[in-house]
Amino acid sequence: MLRALIFDVDGTLAETEEIHRLAFNATFTASGLDWHWTREDYTGLLRTTGGKERMRRYRQEIGAEQPTDTVIAALHATKTSRYAEMIVAGGLALRPGIRDLVAGARRSGLRLAIATTTNRPNVDTLCRACWGQPAEALFDEIAAGDEVARKKPAPDVYELALERLEIAPAQAVALEDSRNGLLSARGAGIATLAVPSVFTKAEDFSEAQWRADSYRSADLPDFLRDLLSASNQTAGVSA
Numbered sequence: 672m673l674r675a676l677i678f679d680v681d682g683t684l685a686e687t688e689e690i691h692r693l694a695f696n697a698t699f700t701a702s703g704l705d706w707h708w709t710r711e712d713y714t715g716l717l718r719t720t721g722g723k724e725r726m727r728r729y730r731q732e733i734g735a736e737q738p739t740d741t742v743i744a745a746l747h748a749t750k751t752s753r754y755a756e757m758i759v760a761g762g763l764a765l766r767p768g769i770r771d772l773v774a775g776a777r778r779s780g781l782r783l784a785i786a787t788t789t790n791r792p793n794v795d796t797l798c799r800a801c802w803g804q805p806a807e808a809l810f811d812e813i814a815a816g817d818e819v820a821r822k823k824p825a826p827d828v829y830e831l832a833l834e835r836l837e838i839a840p841a842q843a844v845a846l847e848d849s850r851n852g853l854l855s856a857r858g859a860g861i862a863t864l865a866v867p868s869v870f871t872k873a874e875d876f877s878e879a880q881w882r883a884d885s886y887r888s889a890d891l892p893d894f895l896r897d898l899l900s901a902s903n904q905t906a907g908v909s910a
């Protein structure tokens with residue numbers, strides 16, 4: 672029996688990756704580092720999860736020794752604040768259908784959680800910008816990247832979400848936009864709905880139980896659409 676939906680954040684709740692990319696580039700430029708990530712570069716770099724890890728991967732790819740890990744950590748902190756400023760300034764919307772899905776799942780009595788590689792400040796910023804509410808007002812449990820040893824595709828962050836929800840893997844469904852996220856959820860034993868985003872369309876989602884083009888009701892798999900329409904009827908809202 673389904674008891675909870677567990678959402679990824681970047682690329683799932685909103686198409687945040689383009690803003691992350693711009694925030695990285697602005698941070699590099701401001702610090703005098705001659706790095707610039709094109710959309711094409713970033714599509715490849717997204718296979719490495721975590722911002723610091725992504726910078727270290729790029730440093731390795733171009734055969735550089737600088738910046739050091741310590742400098743990378745500082746750059747990443749700057750990039751996180753810059754990202755927040757950019758989100759607060761506007762320009763980020765929830766993916767189509769997410770608002771109704773979150774509201775409908777809540778009405779239907781499901782618990783809602785987040786399992787993300789991004790850090791907690793980014794989750795809060797996004798929720799405040801898109802919903803006008805803090806993350807904890809929308810989600811019962813939040814498992815963030817900083818809280819686990821291994822990032823996606825390791826199952827750690829989904830296992831942490833399950834532990835906090837106090838439910839079994841079979842009682843949850845994960846919502847993911849990337850292959851790394853899919854492998855993380857599947858590694859934790861959770862059935863997954865894959866809804867690819869702009870940067871992940873070409874990835875392999877063959878292990879997903881369901882795949883959809885968007886979170887709009889018409890695109891959702893039957894079990895979710897039924898759940899939402901039942902909750903709408905209960906609430907006296909037309910479906």
Ligand SMILES: [Mg+2]
Nearest residue numbers: 679681682848
């Ligand atoms: Mg994602």
